[in-house]
Amino acid sequence: MKTKLCFLTATLILIFLIMTAVVSATGTEAPEAVAGGTVFSIKFEPKPTAKYTLIPGVIDMKVLIYKPIDTIDFKVSVNDKVTMEPVSGANVVVIADVYKGNPEKVSAQLTEGQPGVYSGKIQINSQAYWGGVRFTAKVTQGQKQDEANLSVSFMELNHIIYALLCIGIAFSAGMLTAITFGAVTH
Amino acid sequence: MFELYLPWAGLEVNPFGVISIGLLVGFLAGLVGVGGGFLMVPLLNSIFRIPMNVAAGTDLVGIVATATSGTAAHYKLGHVEWKLGLTILIGSIPGGWTGVYLLNSLKTMGASNLTLYTKIVWMVILSFLGSLLFLEGWMSYRASKQKPKTKDDEVSTGVSRFIRSLPLPPKLVLEKAEVSVPAIFAVGLGFLVGILSGFMGVGGGFLMTPALVYGLGLPVVIAVGTDLFQMVFTATNASLMQAISGNVDLYLLVIMFIGTTIGAQIGAKATKYIKGPRLRMIFGGIVLIVAMKMIVDVAQLMRVVPLAIAASIGLGLLVAVLVVSGGVLIFALVTIFKPKKMRK
Numbered sequence: 251m252k253t254k255l256c257f258l259t260a261t262l263i264l265i266f267l268i269m270t271a272v273v274s275a276t277g278t279e280a281p282e283a284v285a286g287g288t289v290f291s292i293k294f295e296p297k298p299t300a301k302y303t304l305i306p307g308v309i310d311m312k313v314l315i316y317k318p319i320d321t322i323d324f325k326v327s328v329n330d331k332v333t334m335e336p337v338s339g340a341n342v343v344v345i346a347d348v349y350k351g352n353p354e355k356v357s358a359q360l361t362e363g364q365p366g367v368y369s370g371k372i373q374i375n376s377q378a379y380w381g382g383v384r385f386t387a388k389v390t391q392g393q394k395q396d397e398a399n400l401s402v403s404f405m406e407l408n409h410i411i412y413a414l415l416c417i418g419i420a421f422s423a424g425m426l427t428a429i430t431f432g433a434v435t436h
Numbered sequence: 437m438f439e440l441y442l443p444w445a446g447l448e449v450n451p452f453g454v455i456s457i458g459l460l461v462g463f464l465a466g467l468v469g470v471g472g473g474f475l476m477v478p479l480l481n482s483i484f485r486i487p488m489n490v491a492a493g494t495d496l497v498g499i500v501a502t503a504t505s506g507t508a509a510h511y512k513l514g515h516v517e518w519k520l521g522l523t524i525l526i527g528s529i530p531g532g533w534t535g536v537y538l539l540n541s542l543k544t545m546g547a548s549n550l551t552l553y554t555k556i557v558w559m560v561i562l563s564f565l566g567s568l569l570f571l572e573g574w575m576s577y578r579a580s581k582q583k584p585k586t587k588d589d590e591v592s593t594g595v596s597r598f599i600r601s602l603p604l605p606p607k608l609v610l611e612k613a614e615v616s617v618p619a620i621f622a623v624g625l626g627f628l629v630g631i632l633s634g635f636m637g638v639g640g641g642f643l644m645t646p647a648l649v650y651g652l653g654l655p656v657v658i659a660v661g662t663d664l665f666q667m668v669f670t671a672t673n674a675s676l677m678q679a680i681s682g683n684v685d686l687y688l689l690v691i692m693f694i695g696t697t698i699g700a701q702i703g704a705k706a707t708k709y710i711k712g713p714r715l716r717m718i719f720g721g722i723v724l725i726v727a728m729k730m731i732v733d734v735a736q737l738m739r740v741v742p743l744a745i746a747a748s749i750g751l752g753l754l755v756a757v758l759v760v761s762g763g764v765l766i767f768a769l770v771t772i773f774k775p776k777k778m779r780k
Contacts, residue, residue, distance in 0.1 A: 413679030416686055417672055420497045424504025427697055431505075431704075 324360065325369040326400065328387045336366020341390045344368040348383055360385075444685035445490045451691045457483060458695020460761045463768070465696070466703020468719045472696065473499055473638035474565060478558055478726050482733075482754055486688065488554040489539055492637025493683025498693055499639040499671045502700075506664035515661025517610050517654070523619050524626035524644075524666040531630020532674035539635050540681055552737045555730050557636065562727035565642055570720030576713035596653030613654045621652070626666065634674040639667045699765075706768035715764075722760055729753040 324346050328337045347357035360370035372383065385400040439448040457479055465472030473495045480491040510516055542550045604618035625647050629640035641663050648659035678684050729750055736746035 410680060412686075413676045413684070416497050416679045416684050416689065417500060417675055419686070419689070420500035420672075420675070421504050423693055423697075424501035425508060426505075427501065428505035428508035431701055 324372065324383070324385070325363075325367060326360065326385050326387070327367050328389075328398070329366060336364075337387075337389055338362055338365040342368075342387060343390075344370075344385060344387045346370060346372050346383055346385050348372065440687060440691070442486070442490075442685045442688050444494075444682060445486045445688060447485060449484045449486070449688070454480075454484065454688065454691045455695040458692045459699040459702075460695075460758070460765060462696030462699025463703040463706070463765050464699075464719060464722065464761055466700035467706055467764070467768070468569075468703075468716060471499060471502060471639040471641045474562060474636070474642060475723060475726060476692070476696070477637050478562065478730060479754075479757070480688075480692075482726075482729055482750065486685075488551060488558075489543060489681075489683045490685055490688070492539070492554070492635070493675070493678035493681070494637070494685050494688045494692065496633065496637040496671055496678055497675045497684050497689050498696065499633075499637075500668065500675055501693060502696075503639060503664050503667035503671055507661070507668050510657075510661030510664055513657070513661070514612070515657045516665045517612055517658055517662045518665070519608050520610055520617070520622055520648075520654075521662045521665040523608060523622040524629075524662075525669050527623035527626030527628075528630035528633070528666060528670040529626075529673050531627040531632075532634040532670055533630075533677065534627075535631040535634020535636070536674055536677040536681065537634075538631070539678075539683070543681075548737070552734065554635075555734050555737065559727060559730035559734055561632070561636065562723055562730060566720050566723035566727050568642075568646075568720070569723060570717050573713040573716030573718075573720055577717070580713060595650055599651055600653060610654070610658075613652075613658050615653055617652045625651075626670070630670055630674070633667075633670050634677065637674075637678070639671060641667065702765070702768065702772070705772055709768070709771045718760065718764060722757055725753050725757050725760070729757075 326344060326346075328342060328344060329335065330337055342362070344360040345357055346360060356372060358370045358372045360368035362368050368387075387398045389396045389398075438450065438452070440451045441448050458476070461472045461476045461479065464475065476498075477488070477491045477495050480486045480495070481488050486494075507516065539550075539554070542553050599621055600615060600617055602618050602621075604620050606619050607616045608619050608622065609616045625644065629644050632638055632640045632643065641660075644663040644666070645656075645659050648654045648663060649656055654662070675684065732741065732746050732749050732753065735741040736743055736750075741749075
């Protein structure tokens, strides 16, 4: 019993040390050290009640696969939901901010180029290894203000590898326990 | 004092403290025969302030390990009903996605909402589970004083006979258990357990095993073996999503696993000396105390109870959990290591 416990503890400590080395090498806090890029998965969440809409089809992300510290160019179109006419002018403010997984809030106000088309740049924080970018368009007409939102979530390739590593360790630890002791934990 | 920084949880913990809690939970789980995730997650949150989503996600990966070792052993013993297990997976896999989606949706609503809603769910589940364990222990205790049950009584209840007789095709013919059951029931059960697994980071054995035994009339060993088999895939599926969502802290997983594995071995060994319905009543009582802690937390988050009072009551309840479970552990260790002639 004692030998088995020592064997299991030693193995787990070894796994722990390997993990420390792996995490240090890949850098959970400095993902730019990892070769390869980030996989973008895009989901659109237009606010259904807003009078105006941010058109997803014209979002222009020139860099869909990027390293977290990269600067991303955004282009968003704001249109009236009913007429689909471009919404432009000084009463329109479009802001992009990185949310989720970003320790410091990073946001940028987009500037209007063509009528109703707003563009800008935002630098993804080096620690934002997963999360999303949210666009908010605020349209003020007199006393009334309407707001439309659009979210784009992103995920780092590093995270998929991490998830597989977690499962791999869990399977190994489970099999190790089964070989050493048999099943008793349920 | 030695502190370990958990990068995914974003805070420092004392690893020896986590190992100790893992030891206690693993011991109780091994002693009673449950996974223990429903106790581990709230304790990690209450004692170490680990966010509920990280505690749930990390515990879920730990369950993959536990279920793998359990399935390997039950496979050798021939206790796995493959057909039923695979049918359950049809429901539990999308259930797991739904659970993780719900958890991540709460995350986007902000940290305070995430904490509040997850604690409400935990409060309800723990209250139900604690009451169930306590009542089951109490009823078994009373029944043990009367005539012992036959094997047939244990596996065939009025509910199971009713469910098996429902004219809902297709029906699964389970050769090992010698029963046939409606497939839709297994799929529905799988979906429910999958949601709990993805959302709460538990294996769901506390729901699946009784449902298979009392609902479908399976023998207990077959129910446990089949539950563990489906749990490997359900927990793996939800774990992958939890890890991708940033809810799994590998450092926490490893130190937690050291404690739970050793604790489970002591618990399993102790079942030779400590057994019976009284033990399940004690375990049910511990779960109910944790449920009370969740009730206090929810009351404080909803500003029904002032923070200072909630903190004092919460501390008292946690001390009660540690004293009771620690007391059982010490009693078990003393009994195990006592010389044989002194045990009687």
